[in-house]
Amino acid sequence: MTLDAKIPGGPLNEKWDRHRFELKLVNPANKKKFDIIVVGTGLAGASATATMAELGYNVKNFCIQDTPRRAHSIAAQGGINAAKNYANDGDSIWRLFYDTIKGGDFRSREANVYRLSQLSTQIIDHCVAQGIPFARDYGGLLDNRSFGGAQVSRTFYAKGQTGQQLLLGAYSALMRQVAKGKVQMFPRREMMDLVVADGKARGVVVRNLITGKLETYAAHAVVLATGGYGNAYFLSTNAMSCNVTAAYRAYKKGAFFANPCFTQIHPTCIPVHGTYQSKLTLMSESLRNDGRVWVPKQPGDKRPPNQIPESERDYYLERKYPSFGNLVPRDVASRNAKEQCDMGKGVGETGLAVYLDFADAIKRDGKDAIEAKYGNLFQMYEKITGENPYETPMQIYPAVHYTMGGLWVDYNLMSTIDGLFVLGEANFSDHGANRLGASALMQGLADGYFIIPYTIGGYLAGTPLTEVSTDHDAFAKSEIEINAQVEKLLSINGNRTVDEFHRELGMVLWDYCGMSRDMEGLEKALGMIRDLRTRFWKEVNVPGSGDDLNQSLEKAGRVADFLEFGELMVIDALNREESCGCHFNLACQTEDHEALRDDENYCHVNAWEYKGEEAAPTLHTESLEFENVELTQRSYK
Numbered sequence: 001m002t003l004d005a006k007i008p009g010g011p012l013n014e015k016w017d018r019h020r021f022e023l024k025l026v027n028p029a030n031k032k033k034f035d036i037i038v039v040g041t042g043l044a045g046a047s048a049t050a051t052m053a054e055l056g057y058n059v060k061n062f063c064i065q066d067t068p069r070r071a072h073s074i075a076a077q078g079g080i081n082a083a084k085n086y087a088n089d090g091d092s093i094w095r096l097f098y099d100t101i102k103g104g105d106f107r108s109r110e111a112n113v114y115r116l117s118q119l120s121t122q123i124i125d126h127c128v129a130q131g132i133p134f135a136r137d138y139g140g141l142l143d144n145r146s147f148g149g150a151q152v153s154r155t156f157y158a159k160g161q162t163g164q165q166l167l168l169g170a171y172s173a174l175m176r177q178v179a180k181g182k183v184q185m186f187p188r189r190e191m192m193d194l195v196v197a198d199g200k201a202r203g204v205v206v207r208n209l210i211t212g213k214l215e216t217y218a219a220h221a222v223v224l225a226t227g228g229y230g231n232a233y234f235l236s237t238n239a240m241s242c243n244v245t246a247a248y249r250a251y252k253k254g255a256f257f258a259n260p261c262f263t264q265i266h267p268t269c270i271p272v273h274g275t276y277q278s279k280l281t282l283m284s285e286s287l288r289n290d291g292r293v294w295v296p297k298q299p300g301d302k303r304p305p306n307q308i309p310e311s312e313r314d315y316y317l318e319r320k321y322p323s324f325g326n327l328v329p330r331d332v333a334s335r336n337a338k339e340q341c342d343m344g345k346g347v348g349e350t351g352l353a354v355y356l357d358f359a360d361a362i363k364r365d366g367k368d369a370i371e372a373k374y375g376n377l378f379q380m381y382e383k384i385t386g387e388n389p390y391e392t393p394m395q396i397y398p399a400v401h402y403t404m405g406g407l408w409v410d411y412n413l414m415s416t417i418d419g420l421f422v423l424g425e426a427n428f429s430d431h432g433a434n435r436l437g438a439s440a441l442m443q444g445l446a447d448g449y450f451i452i453p454y455t456i457g458g459y460l461a462g463t464p465l466t467e468v469s470t471d472h473d474a475f476a477k478s479e480i481e482i483n484a485q486v487e488k489l490l491s492i493n494g495n496r497t498v499d500e501f502h503r504e505l506g507m508v509l510w511d512y513c514g515m516s517r518d519m520e521g522l523e524k525a526l527g528m529i530r531d532l533r534t535r536f537w538k539e540v541n542v543p544g545s546g547d548d549l550n551q552s553l554e555k556a557g558r559v560a561d562f563l564e565f566g567e568l569m570v571i572d573a574l575n576r577e578e579s580c581g582c583h584f585n586l587a588c589q590t591e592d593h594e595a596l597r598d599d600e601n602y603c604h605v606n607a608w609e610y611k612g613e614e615a616a617p618t619l620h621t622e623s624l625e626f627e628n629v630e631l632t633q634r635s636y637k
């Protein structure tokens with residue numbers, strides 16, 4: 001199968017307009033004849049559902065949580081990018097486009113990224129109209145701050161709670177449509193399978209997490225907005241229920257999985273404290289606007305930070321990257337933190353931490369100013385660590401945070417299964433091998449508010465669709481398979497918990513498919529994951545029954561998928577014999593230890609096709625054509 005990204009012709013800045021004009025439209029009176037399923041109520045899912053319902057489609061919206069408001073998007077702290085140039089510091093659509101392409105180490109599609117940059121400005125207007133309380137400057141204009149990989153201030157924010165405020169806006173729009181009867185809301189449902197009938201996505205099977213019963217729903221198209229799979233690593237900054245299940249099961253039904261090895265490791269998280277932990281906490285990238293990162297110059301220096309004089313500190317990011325300083329992109333900052341710790345300069349009890357110091361900013365701007373910008377983050381830090389960051393530097397270390405990989409989609413956000421669209425973090429589309437901070441919220445909302453409402457119309461208007469109801473054989477077949485898996489999980493009665501297996505998988509992925517990778521380690525990881533999977537199906541203990549609320553059973557299903565998917569991540573990493581963005585292959589680095597790409601052989605998207613339990617997945621590639629930017633060695637010096 002040849003992957004056709006369906007990128008429209010014409011100049012870069014006209015492609016989206018032209019495409020929207022060329023897309024077929026569904027007559028307003030006919031929209032009510034179409035049913036659409038949206039799985040996910042984060043920023044991508046909620047915005048898509050609300051907008052499509054507003055247009056007149058009938059939408060069914062599903063989520064795992066008890067309310068759409070608890071989707072993981074609520075956790076986003078730092079902000080959302082837009083090329084408004086309110087700061088008058090030289091920003092433009094082109095600059096945001098270029099920063100994003102470069103930030104992703106030239107492994108994303110030009111056309112998608114340009115469209116994202118164009119739409120960024122509309123998102124802010126839309127959200128302001130919804131009443132999102134973005135921070136404002138003294139004169140009342142929307143304020144901006146800087147994020148990594150950019151030399152302009154283009155990040156709009158609401159204190160350290162930007163995701164929460166944006167999600168409340170999308171949620172309000174969504175609930176308005178629920179009240180109007182255009183959206184049917186199904187909380188506490190977990191999608192267990194995608195139903196493909198006559199070659200097209202036509203429904204889902206979900207498990208009611210309260211009653212344990214399977215439910216089936218049919219529609220004319222299915223939209224997945226089910227978030228990222230960072231929890232494959234067990235410890236991550238993601239919400240506990242983030243998973244790969246919906247995407248992975250769609251992969252098993254024929255949706256290709258793109259770049260699964262591209263995982264973002266965020267440089268500023270609260271370091272791991274012990275083996276009892278099941279979650280890590282992010283300290284937003286926005287803190288690097290004012291916080292300075294440093295380690296003692298002398299390896300093994302265990303003096304408290306306030307006893308280490310300036311002359312004996314190494315502000316290594318400022319020293320190595322004078323142009324971007326502490327605001328280098330995440331992959332670069334993370335690798336550098338690891339490098340310092342590997343040299344024995346790490347701080348804190350474990351030596352796996354570096355300092356993020358606000359002393360200079362507090363001296364310069366005053367405590368009140370710093371508190372106004374980051375108060376809730378400082379409070380969160382103090383609650384978790386017991387240390388007051390106004391008085392002593394924060395200790396931070398990289399942690400798994402975001403996944404650039406996801407289901408492959410074309411320019412219309414449609415996967416390789418007709419009628420299956422994928423939005424937000426669940427798709428692979430716009431961030432290449434490394435996402436710039438504050439760009440995930442932008443992408444999720446661009447996908448949901450501004451892209452899918454057009455492209456799904458083009459699909460529905462241009463595709464002959466037969467009547468398919470839940471009586472179709474494909475639904476019954478899926479139900480039988482899901483029930484069989486549930487019964488199998490409950491019958492093993494082994495002696496190890498689901499979490500033990502998950503933690504072990506996470507360690508393997510972190511050690512061998514984490515911040516740096518080498519071929520030998522990846523080969524080893526492959527064997528370890530296969531062995532772990534075999535043991536899981538013999539030794540796991542899932543207590544309780546399938547007939548009511550059973551969180552162990554929920555987790556077991558998700559971990560079973562992570563155990564298969566982890567292998568795909570490693571296979572993908574093994575295949576890419578270059579370094580790019582987050583994928584740092586130790587054999588491919590510049591003299592300065594930066595990622596060294598191999599554009600001749602790897603300037604493409606890897607898209608994997610499922611071939612069955614015992615068979616290796618087949619690799620397809622989508623070549624990336626750069627007609628508007630020059631491929632260069634990424635530099636932030």
Ligand SMILES: Cc1cc2nc3c(=O)[nH]c(=O)nc-3n(C[C@H](O)[C@H](O)[C@H](O)COP(=O)(O)OP(=O)(O)OC[C@H]3O[C@@H](n4cnc5c(N)ncnc54)[C@H](O)[C@@H]3O)c2cc1C
Nearest residue numbers: 040041042044064073077078079191227424425438440441
């Ligand atoms: C701590 C933290 C801070 C962040 N801060 C920022 C920031 O400041 N700026 C920024 O741009 N990005 C930030 N990000 C990234 C950003 O928050 C996410 O990428 C984004 O919110 C993902 O949105 P989404 O709609 O794609 O998915 P999510 O918000 O993850 O929503 C997924 C939805 O899918 C549902 N779901 C999942 N699986 C199933 C299933 N099998 N069945 C039914 N429903 C399912 C869930 O219930 C949920 O409703 C941050 C991430 C973290 C972890």
